[in-house]
Amino acid sequence: MSPTQGGQSGPSVTERVLGILSAFGPGAESLTLSGIARTAGLPLSTAHRLVGELAAWGALERGEDGRYRIGLRLWEVGALAPRSLGLRERAMPYLEDLYEATRQNVQLAVRDGHEVVYVERLAHPEAVRVFSRVGGRMPLNATGVGQVLLAFAPPAVQEEVLAGPLPALTPRTITDSGDLRRTLAAVRREGVAVCDGMVDLLSLSVAAPVRGEDERVVASLSVVVPSAGAEPRMIVPAVRAAARGISRALGAPSARRRPAGVVTPLPTAPADASP
Amino acid sequence: MSPTQGGQSGPSVTERVLGILSAFGPGAESLTLSGIARTAGLPLSTAHRLVGELAAWGALERGEDGRYRIGLRLWEVGALAPRSLGLRERAMPYLEDLYEATRQNVQLAVRDGHEVVYVERLAHPEAVRVFSRVGGRMPLNATGVGQVLLAFAPPAVQEEVLAGPLPALTPRTITDSGDLRRTLAAVRREGVAVCDGMVDLLSLSVAAPVRGEDERVVASLSVVVPSAGAEPRMIVPAVRAAARGISRALGAPSARRRPAGVVTPLPTAPADASP
DNA sequence: ATCGAGCTTCCGGTGACCGGAAGGAGCCAC
DNA sequence: GTGGCTCCTTCCGGTCACCGGAAGCTCGAT
Structure with a gap:
């Protein structure tokens, strides 16, 4: 070939x-x-x-x-890569707001094969140190953005990852494929992933999916805060809202603006964990 | 060869x-x-x-x-390019602040040959439309960041540009080499460039130099606001302060933090316009 | 059906590419 | 000073990877 x-x-x-x-x-x-x-x-x-x-x-x-x-x-x-430039341009204002509100770390990532690639990152100089960097890669199982991207990936990809080795970055990283399968189902159900101490024992991340015009999940967005004393309940709504805002900017029909107070159900996941 | x-x-x-x-x-x-x-x-x-x-x-x-x-x-x-990643990482927090303060367009650019290359840009969706884009190029004579980068470029580069054709983007773009020479001297004297309607008749930019550890100007930072009713006096100090903050983060000795109230003179330009 | 634009595959001749070898520049240790 | 290191640069002839014309394929439009 x-x-x-x-x-x-x-x-x-x-x-x-x-x-x-x-x-x-x-x-x-x-x-x-x-x-x-x-x-x-x-x-x-x-x-x-x-x-x-x-x-x-x-x-x-x-x-x-x-x-x-x-x-x-x-x-x-390289800056012409559509998954970098096009995505970034539209996502920035929302990342900004989230950064401004939390003064912590905000990240935007996409999936490439069996890994996460960080496309953008805003980090406050005094926020928790985070291992990721723009242009860097991480395993899908160990990060909030990774779990989101995997949860909404094509079933074939999910099975490949579940079948392969699941690297551990800390003792709390999910490495059992059964555990991971259950976690992914929960992520699909909730529309967010909360990852505590899986990359680094001191930090916790909250991630949500970003959808493109065809409703497919094209990226994931997360906020990383110190694990100690973190209150995810405060952060989840903000992350969800920002992710929805970006999805709307990308033209996702499910994120269309609608009369305040009316709640539309989230679209069902493209496919469940069991293929 | x-x-x-x-x-x-x-x-x-x-x-x-x-x-x-x-x-x-x-x-x-x-x-x-x-x-x-x-x-x-x-x-x-x-x-x-x-x-x-x-x-x-x-x-x-x-x-x-x-x-x-x-x-x-x-x-x-491409993200590994030092003039992108290293610069961006340290500059971001300051760009953030400037963006947050102005809610307009904030840009970071470097010089490559006889052109400006935009390395980062934060744009409010409702701010003035701006032609530049991340990874895009512009002529040195027509933009605020370009004038700053040219004013502090090696004399040989300055002469080459002054000798060559000076493209006009609007009727207000500086295209006369004598005018440009005087403008560059003013930029060196003031430490800022104010460019009104040179890229686009509706917008005005205020730019300042960013220095690296060897004191050389390695980048330039600007804010773009609507030309109508703009009051540069309000913006100039903020842009200067942010540029100085980034210079400090990059290790420029002249931008070292010092007791408040003590004013150190800006370092003299590496070379004057006349070589 | 007929056309055209775009894509893919095949294959033999040839000239661009390869890389060993030699030599120069800088640096450190002795 | 001098030997030994690492790193860089240049040269040149043999060979094999590359080139690109041609043929056939898949679309969608007329």
Whole structure:
């Protein structure tokens, strides 16, 4: 299938170039040429040539220290990703409000495969430290946003995750697939996930689903507060309201504005846990 | 110098791949395969192969409509760009405050070559419409952030821009190099740029410089308000204060916190307009 | 039905790419 | 000073991955 898997031939040029980009990551924002070559598994001279072309275009930048970093031009192109830009633009005002109201951490995330990817994050400098970062990944089972995204994911994805290993970040992380299945059902029922001490024993997160125009859950929104003395009851309505606001901004019919006081039932989950 | 400039040979594989990424841009967030091939100047079958590899890696995503978009994975890598992530992370709290105080548009931008690139933007849904967008570019002479970034850029860059054509976005855009030179001197003297109706006749922006640990101006911050009835005197101090806060967060010595009431002079500009 | 636009697959010739090797620059330890 | 390290840069000939024309496919529109 891949143009280069036939027999003993090496990776294609494209794969090598992408491999160079992959060498960068959280904790490896700047690399030397040899570091790139080592990480990407390329001979030094090959890496030199390819990196030179990438830098000429602006995908990489070379600092005064001679180290390479991701270039502004690549960031610019990446910013065109619909799941980043389109979502962010419309969600920001609501994230703002939620941030302003809580002065804690507010996060917006989407699902990519079996992981959560954080798309936006507002953090008060004095709020609880949080492990996530914009552009970072986390397992689906261990985070509030992850549980929401998983609960409303296609059944096939749910089963794959439930069948696979469930990594534990703390002793309180859900790692039993039966427990997780029950939790997901609860999330679908309640429309929120409350995750206490699963990423980090000191923090608690409250997450809610964001729906797109076809009613599918396209993102999840959460607030992270200190676990000690947290009162989720105070936060849940605010998170739900913000998530609904974003869904409306994205055109989700179920989140249409309606006369105050009239309560419409939440749409039923696309599919239940049992496929 | 380039590995492929010798004689009549075509662009290298790397250049072709980057050309494919370049095909995407503001107003072209989603493209068909043939559209990509046309824009990038590649034969269809070549584009097909390369795009396939990019999609397999996650640099591109193929929608249900068969069109290609920038993939989340590329966004993720791009998010590692130091001028985006590092800057944003530290600047956000201050942008927040400024946004909260003005409920208008707040922007953070850096210079790349002879253009401004917007790195972050907070926009109130009911605020003045603004042309800029995250990841977008604008000419240096026509925007508040641009004038600030140009005023504190290396003299060589200033001269290049002053020598080159100065695009006009409105009749009020500065297009005379003498005028621009005087404006830049004023910006250096005042530490702020006030730009009325230069991007768009209805809006006014107030911008201030953000300095890094080596005192160099690394970014610029602005607030955009409706031109009609705007009172810049009210906004200038807030913008200056936020810019100074970010500079401090980035480690700029001149922005160190000091006993209230003691005024330290702003550092002199790295170089005056006349080189 | 007929057309056209867009997509996918196939395959043989060839020239772009590969990477070993040599050499230079900077740094630290001895 | 001098040896040994790491990192970077440049060169060049053989070979194999890449290129792209062509044929066929799937749509939807006329």
